[in-house]
Amino acid sequence: AQDYVKMWQDLGINLENHDCLLKALADIYQQIYLSQKNRPEGMKYFDFVISEAHGLRIKELLEAKKQGKKVIGTFCVYVPEEMILAVNGICVGLCAGAQIGFDEAEKVLPKNTCDLIKAFIGFKLTQVCPYTESCDLLVGETTCDGKKKAYEILDKLTRKVYVMEVPHRKTEASKELFLKELFSLKDRLEELSGVKISVESLKEGIKIVNEKRKALMRLENLRAYDPAPISGLDALLINQIAFYDDPVRFTQKVNELCDELEERIKKGIGVKPKGTPRIFITGCPFALPNWKLHHIIETSGAVVVGEESCVGRRYYHTLVPENFSSVEDGIKLLAERYLKTHCACFTPNAERIEDIKNMAKDLKAQGVIYYSIQFCTPYLFEAYQVEKEINLPFLKIDTNYSMEDVGQLKTRCEAFIETL
Numbered sequence: 001a002q003d004y005v006k007m008w009q010d011l012g013i014n015l016e017n018h019d020c021l022l023k024a025l026a027d028i029y030q031q032i033y034l035s036q037k038n039r040p041e042g043m044k045y046f047d048f049v050i051s052e053a054h055g056l057r058i059k060e061l062l063e064a065k066k067q068g069k070k071v072i073g074t075f076c077v078y079v080p081e082e083m084i085l086a087v088n089g090i091c092v093g094l095c096a097g098a099q100i101g102f103d104e105a106e107k108v109l110p111k112n113t114c115d116l117i118k119a120f121i122g123f124k125l126t127q128v129c130p131y132t133e134s135c136d137l138l139v140g141e142t143t144c145d146g147k148k149k150a151y152e153i154l155d156k157l158t159r160k161v162y163v164m165e166v167p168h169r170k171t172e173a174s175k176e177l178f179l180k181e182l183f184s185l186k187d188r189l190e191e192l193s194g195v196k197i198s199v200e201s202l203k204e205g206i207k208i209v210n211e212k213r214k215a216l217m218r219l220e221n222l223r224a225y226d227p228a229p230i231s232g233l234d235a236l237l238i239n240q241i242a243f244y245d246d247p248v249r250f251t252q253k254v255n256e257l258c259d260e261l262e263e264r265i266k267k268g269i270g271v272k273p274k275g276t277p278r279i280f281i282t283g284c285p286f287a288l289p290n291w292k293l294h295h296i297i298e299t300s301g302a303v304v305v306g307e308e309s310c311v312g313r314r315y316y317h318t319l320v321p322e323n324f325s326s327v328e329d330g331i332k333l334l335a336e337r338y339l340k341t342h343c344a345c346f347t348p349n350a351e352r353i354e355d356i357k358n359m360a361k362d363l364k365a366q367g368v369i370y371y372s373i374q375f376c377t378p379y380l381f382e383a384y385q386v387e388k389e390i391n392l393p394f395l396k397i398d399t400n401y402s403m404e405d406v407g408q409l410k411t412r413c414e415a416f417i418e419t420l
């Protein structure tokens with residue numbers, strides 16, 4: 001680990017803050033993840049990736065940078081990773097899921113800001129994230145008001161932010177606007193990397209990301225079995241790692257794990273007994289290391305079988321066609337694909353409700369838990385319509401990253417699960 005210290009120092013990491021973070025993480029991981037029973041063997045790789053999240057992976061990024069590759073950070077699943085790969089870049093998701101640097105963050109952000117935003121600003125202000133520090137460019141987007149305004153501040157702090165406009169409607173005009181934005185992003189990425197996107201490189205980027213999404217979809221489908229072959233916590237972890245691991249290696253490891261899960265299903269092996277109540281979660285994203293709700297549910301006698309979330313289905317929902325003959329056509333296909341993501345920042349957003357219904361049915365869920373991060377207006381508002389249209393027992397959870405309400409949430413989840 002000694003050479004990591006030097007690496008972190010060179011990146012400008014605040015070693016004292018960073019040490020506290022790593023220690024806290026190791027403890028929580030032990031307590032939440034490693035204490036689970038009947039985990040698949042294939043989870044060993046993902047445990048390893050987590051243990052080396054600030055070590056080996058950062059080393060890989062820095063080595064790639066030495067060879068001229070650019071590292072590009074993103075905060076939202078509307079930013080096309082395929083285009084980043086097409087300029088030979090590396091894409092890393094930077095949303096943050098821990099209460100770090102909140103005192104600092106609250107000096108620059110309103111108190112009533114969602115914790116996801118407070119966390120990425122807090123991570124920056126306390127200099128604890130080697131990913132943020134490794135990035136050559138941070139791509140923000142105009143989704144919710146909080147993020148939009150936070151990127152202005154993040155740019156003051158880093159001078160590296162580029163914001164792409166994401167429309168809020170699904171009209172023809174909005175589609176045109178989004179397409180134009182992807183062309184502008186292409187220019188920015190080409191300028192940064194010195195690499196022009198070609199039909200071949202775009203196809204290659206699309207292929208890599210398609211394979212990753214297919215593997216994640218395969219994993220989701222396997223969660224439909226009873227007994228569930230994998231815990232919701234482990235599936236969540238894999239979905240979180242999808243945002244920063246090497247995509248080709250990651251895909252291979254997810255597929256290997258899925259092979260194992262298929263074997264388990266054949267033999268009737270599960271993480272919990274057959275007949276364990278099955279919970280489906282919908283709502284805000286779960287940025288790493290936000291494991292709170294899954295942990296509460298899975299220690300309350302249920303198993304989480306799926307997530308309609310950006311760390312979940314909204315990330316891997318649709319593939320991009322791989323046969324096109326110009327860069328322009330390829331980008332058009334990307335724009336179409338990305339606008340099939342149904343985030344609550346859009347209005348109207350009825351497709352999201354359809355997605356939730358279909359997923360809950362496919363995954364044989366018995367109850368839906370609606371998760372929103374406190375002060376997240378878009379998802380809090382949509383809860384009303386989702387509840388009205390879902391014909392399943394429904395529990396709404398409005399929480400934040402603190403551990404203060406864990407006892408209360410556990411009581412509510414237990415009571416809910418008992419009724420299923």
Ligand code: BJ8
Nearest residue numbers: 076077114143144284310343376
């Ligand atoms: S596509 S969900 S990743 S915008 S939780 S910061 S919405 S106040 S994260 Fe998101 Fe893209 Fe949509 Fe997905 Fe704002 Fe809500 Fe906070 Fe949120």
